[in-house]
């Protein structure tokens with residue numbers, strides 16, 4: 001089969017072709033796994049973190065991609081309730097141990113043996129992949145393959161950050177950053193809590209206009225100080241400035257939820273602007289979002305179908321994966337990027 005593989009950590013600034021098209025044998029599903037014929041795979045900012053070594057794969061070569069849609073092409077002998085040709089999706093959570101205190105308490109995202117699709121196991125930048133059957137999801141009819149793909153990461157992780165923000169009716173909610181995840185979170189909040197105010201902070205004029213179109217009550221620059229403070233703010237940016245700037249807009253007891261697997265180092269010195277009385281005092285708290293659970297993915301897919309959330313997508317062929325990644329790095333973004341395979 002054809003696969004776009006990553007052979008080592010590299011700098012995208014100097015290497016515009018981090019992935020190599022390679023012909024490799026089709027994987028064979030283990031007893032509890034299914035083989036998926038991949039039809040679409042989303043391109044995520046986390047792939048940049050893997051390629052540039054901020055969250056490096058433990059072994060090379062590896063096939064990236066963790067927003068996978070495809071059809072069941074084979075199944076191991078222990079697999080039940082999944083049929084040939086069923087349409088399924090695979091998200092960031094590839095597997096967890098199923099036995100530790102985290103797995104047993106609904107926090108499989110924190111499992112010490114958590115494996116991520118496309119980093120710790122081969123993902124969907126390929127014609128086929130295998131996954132434990134319990135970590136695949138049915139995809140509702142309403143979505144096409146390429147529309148469903150971005151829901152599996154940006155959407156599912158966005159939904160988890162929404163849950164961790166513990167949003168209640170009547171609250172003011174801030175969103176700093178308005179990319180793939182932010183625009184989905186806005187729609188979740190407006191669906192679940194139509195009367196809540198949502199304030200968006202984004203440095204790009206186009207993103208702010210998009211936020212207003214989707215029903216934001218205000219959209220301004222990342223550094224704005226707003227008159228109505230927020231009960232919670234969700235940060236979906238890859239950098240530090242929005243974190244510091246968001247904290248000043250929190251109410252006493254408010255919470256900042258950071259939805260990022262890694263932060264880039266470029267503006268880390270911005271943290272020196274952190275002023276304790278302005279940004280942290282009054283029991284403000286900061287919480288990170290780590291990975292996702294299968295429940296997050298399932299619940300989000302249902303919500304997305306009932307709203308409905310239909311992502312805007314920009315399609316690329318598998319062999320154009322490097323182009324898609326470089327454009328993502330350069331923030332040339334017109335909807336979620338999806339590889340069609």
Ligand SMILES: [Zn+2]
Nearest residue numbers: 044046153154
């Ligand atoms: Zn992702």
Ligand SMILES: [Zn+2]
Nearest residue numbers: 097100103111
């Ligand atoms: Zn576990």
